Amino acid sequence: MSEDYLARIGNLIRDARRHQGMTQTDLAEQLGTSQSAVARIEQGGQNLSLEMLARIGDALNSEFVSLGHSQPQHLRVEGGRKLSGEIDVKTSKNAAVALLCAALLNKGRTTLRSLARIEEVNRIIEVLGSIGVKTRWLPGTSDLEIIPPATLDLDAIDIEAARRTRTVIMFLGPLLHELDHFQLPYAGGCDLGTRTVEPHLIALRHFGLNVLATQGFYEASVRVGEGPGKPIILTERGDTVTENVLLAAARHPGVTVVRNASSNYMVQDLCFFLQRLGVGIEGIGTTTLTVTGVEHIDVDVDYQPSEDPIEAMSLLAAAVVTDSAITIRRVPIEFLEIELATLETMGMQYDLSPEYVSANGHTRLVDLTTIPGPLKAPADKIHPMPFPGLNIDNLPFFALIAAKAEGTTMIHDWVYENRAIYLTELTKVGARVQLLDPHRVMIEGPTPKWRAAEVVCPPALRPGVVVLLAMLAAPGTSVLRNVYVINRGYEDLAERLNKLGARVETFRDI
Numbered sequence: 001m002s003e004d005y006l007a008r009i010g011n012l013i014r015d016a017r018r019h020q021g022m023t024q025t026d027l028a029e030q031l032g033t034s035q036s037a038v039a040r041i042e043q044g045g046q047n048l049s050l051e052m053l054a055r056i057g058d059a060l061n062s063e064f065v066s067l068g069h070s071q072p073q074h075l076r077v078e079g080g081r082k083l084s085g086e087i088d089v090k091t092s093k094n095a096a097v098a099l100l101c102a103a104l105l106n107k108g109r110t111t112l113r114s115l116a117r118i119e120e121v122n123r124i125i126e127v128l129g130s131i132g133v134k135t136r137w138l139p140g141t142s143d144l145e146i147i148p149p150a151t152l153d154l155d156a157i158d159i160e161a162a163r164r165t166r167t168v169i170m171f172l173g174p175l176l177h178e179l180d181h182f183q184l185p186y187a188g189g190c191d192l193g194t195r196t197v198e199p200h201l202i203a204l205r206h207f208g209l210n211v212l213a214t215q216g217f218y219e220a221s222v223r224v225g226e227g228p229g230k231p232i233i234l235t236e237r238g239d240t241v242t243e244n245v246l247l248a249a250a251r252h253p254g255v256t257v258v259r260n261a262s263s264n265y266m267v268q269d270l271c272f273f274l275q276r277l278g279v280g281i282e283g284i285g286t287t288t289l290t291v292t293g294v295e296h297i298d299v300d301v302d303y304q305p306s307e308d309p310i311e312a313m314s315l316l317a318a319a320v321v322t323d324s325a326i327t328i329r330r331v332p333i334e335f336l337e338i339e340l341a342t343l344e345t346m347g348m349q350y351d352l353s354p355e356y357v358s359a360n361g362h363t364r365l366v367d368l369t370t371i372p373g374p375l376k377a378p379a380d381k382i383h384p385m386p387f388p389g390l391n392i393d394n395l396p397f398f399a400l401i402a403a404k405a406e407g408t409t410m411i412h413d414w415v416y417e418n419r420a421i422y423l424t425e426l427t428k429v430g431a432r433v434q435l436l437d438p439h440r441v442m443i444e445g446p447t448p449k450w451r452a453a454e455v456v457c458p459p460a461l462r463p464g465v466v467v468l469l470a471m472l473a474a475p476g477t478s479v480l481r482n483v484y485v486i487n488r489g490y491e492d493l494a495e496r497l498n499k500l501g502a503r504v505e506t507f508r509d510i
Contacts, residue, residue, distance in 0.1 A: 007044030009053075014042040016060040026139045030059040061122070061137070071508045072482040075468060075494055078503035079452060080475030083324035085500050089312045089331055091116055093489045095269035095305035097167040098243045100124045102273055103146045104133070104174035105250055106297050110146040113304035113359070117142050119487040123165040130158035154182045165488075169197055170240055173247025176209045176222045184218045199234060199241045206232050206256075207248045231257035237287065237386045239264050246270055249291040250279045256291045263287055264387040265335045265363070269305045272360055276301045306363035309335035310393045311490065314465055317397040318497065319370040320348070320404055321473045326500055327369045334364050338390045342382060342398070346375045346405055377407030377445065383414060392416075396462040399423045400469055402443040403431040409443045410436075422463035428453045429470045429478065452476030461489045468493075472502055 017027050024038040031038070031052075040046040041056075048056075096116045101124070103110040115121060117137075125135050125144075132149035152175070162168045162185040175182055201211050208226030212219045228249075234241055242262040247270075249256035261267070263285050271284045277299060280292030312331045319326045333340075333355065340350070353367035382402075384392040392415050402409035403426060413420040416439075423441050424433050430451040432444040450473040457464045457480050464486045471478035486493060494504035 006046070006048070009048065010042045010044040010046075013056055013060070017042075020060055020139070021136050022060075022139045027056075027059060029140070031055055061117075072484065073487065074507055074509070075480045075483050076505040076507060077452075077468070077471040077474075077478040077480065078476075079450070079471050079473055079478055081322070081472070081501055081503060083319060083322050083326050083472075083497075083500040083502060086327040086329055087315060087496060087500055088329045089307040089315070090114075090491055091305045092266055092269065092308040093118055093120060093310070094239065094266035094308075096121050097124055097165075098170065098240075098266050098270045099273055099303065099305060100128065100146075101167065101170040101174060101243075102247060102250075102270060102277075104128075104148065104152075104171065105177070105247065105274075106277055106299065106301060107148060108298045109300045111138075111300075111302045112144045112146070113302065114142050115144045115305070116308070116491050118489055118491050119484065120165055120167065120489060123161045124167055126158050126161035127165075127168060127171075130156050130161070132156070152178055154179065154184075157183075157185070159185045166240075169200055170244050170247065172200065172204055172209060172211070172218075172220065173244040174251075176204065176207055176220070176248060177251045179220075179222070180224060181219075181221050184220065186213075186216055186218065199236045199238060200244050203232055203234055203241060203245045204248055207252060209248075227252050227254055228256050231259050234258065234260040236260075237262050239266055242267050242289075243270050246274065246281075246289070246291065249293050250274050250277065251295060251297065252291075252293040253295040254293060256293065258289045258291065259287065261287050261289045262386060264391070265306060265309055265332060268362070269360060272362055273301075273303045273305075276303055304359040306358040306360045307332045307365060309391065310462070312336060312368070313339060313391075313394045313397050314469070314490075316368070316370060317400050317466070318469045318472060318500075318502075319372075320375070320401050321469055323372045324500075325370055325372055327367055329367045330358070330365050331368045332358065332363050333366045333368075335387070335391065336394075338388060339394055342378065342390060343401070345378050346401070347373065348375060349373055375401065375405035375445075377402060377405045377409040381410040381412045381440075383412040393462055396423060396466045397469075399426065399433070399441065399443055400431075400466045403433075403445050403447045403470070405445045407445065409445065411441050411443065412439060413441075414439050419460055419463060422458035422460050423466065425455060425458055425463065425467050426470055428455050429467065429474050431470065450474035452478040454479040454481065456481045457483045457485060459485055461485050465490065465493070468504075472497070472504075 025035045028035045028038045093116045132153045134147040136145045206228035208223035239262045271281045282290040307330045309332045315328045349371040351369040355364045382398045384395045434442045452474045
């Protein structure tokens with residue numbers, strides 16, 4: 001590299017480090033080097049390998065020094081290895097995105113602790129930053145500090161980032177208290193077929209919100225002073241719909257009753273957070289929520305969401321497919337009880353520690369140790385239901401587990417129009433999966449021989465992870481291409497699996 005190029009790179013690294021609120025020593029610790037080495041880099045006096053540039057980019061969450069960042073990221077898997085050891089479940093992805101939206105309600109400083117540092121969170125942070133919200137990762141932590149501006153600038157919204165996340169739909173609830181008119185880009189996220197936003201719009205009309213869908217945008221207008229004069233009955237017990245109504249009710253000065261509400265884990269975390277803001281909420285964990293709103297919220301609040309039951313289920317499926325005994329720590333047991341009861345009918349054995357409480361002060365946790373052994377297909381189909389039923393996001397992992405079980409298992413994914421189709425990708429690594437219709441697959445197990453393959457990652461988060469976990473069982477080298485969708489929901493999944501004995505390598509085409 002030329003001296004001029006090194007100097008320019010050094011300046012960029014210095015500015016990015018300062019933007020993250022890190023010292024040279026903080027960055028050195030993350031890179032496993034010395035403070036003096038970081039100083040030389042920033043002064044343009046240190047030659048840099050492509051690997052070091054990529055590591056610096058990861059440490060600073062800065063695109064300009066990420067290796068091949070314009071190219072898709074892939075995973076190379078050396079399969080056929082047993083896993084062992086212990087692993088902690090990280091905090092909930094779905095709670096994180098709800099809490100980021102909820103921070104828009106607060107005029108004070110919001111600090112979210114141990115937040116999932118995933119692509120979905122990054123996209124929302126980019127959108128928040130574009131409309132004037134200041135965010136900062138506290139040095140050496142996964143704690144995010146959020147400070148709102150006096151006035152949000154919706155005209156400056158980062159349209160590209162907003163369209164890469166479906167979460168932007170949950171801006172409607174907070175923003176209807178801030179602006180009479182505003183515009184949001186159409187929501188994106190996983191490709192799971194037509195997922196109507198109509199339940200959101202029906203519910204939010206009770207607060208005076210009217211939304212017109214135009215070319216690529218939601219055009220929102222608000223009739224100021226309106227509020228629900230009767231209980232809001234949700235037309236579907238959806239998680240994000242319930243959260244959007246809660247966000248609207250939180251600053252509505254009066255009492256809002258929400259019926260047919262979701263009581264799922266991310267909704268409960270949002271309720272606990274809103275209580276920290278001074279909002280009154282009764283009925284948490286039930287399908288009827290009574291919210292006493294606060295017209296103005298200006299408090300400094302500190303909150304840590306609970307652990308992610310879907311990640312816990314992912315790790316459990318990794319153990320099953322590799323015939324491994326591992327200990328999964330900090331499992332939110334109350335949101336996995338139906339899943340574990342279903343696995344017991346299939347013959348799975350496991351040990352649980354005594355219960356303890358998550359950092360949010362409410363969610364019950366255990367440490368779960370898997371015990372390898374033969375499984376059999378369940379007598380009935382496996383299908384999801386709203387909490388406390390089997391979680392819709394955990395359903396794809398049962399396809400993988402069914403591929404290890406003796407007999408035939410039907411998976412009925414009735415919620416999404418085409419997600420079940422993606423489960424047929426398991427055939428590429430040896431599983432026997434038959435698609436019956438867009439909602440149902442039949443899986444014949446046990447898989448006679450897992451085989452290595454090169455597969456393009458399905459465009460849906462959980463099926464993508466299912467294919468990755470199947471590759472762990474396949475002897476030889478597999479490649480999973482374009483794994484952005486996995487990075488949307490999992491932090492450092494490859495690295496964390498490697499600590500259990502897997503061999504998963506990230507790479508990009510150059």
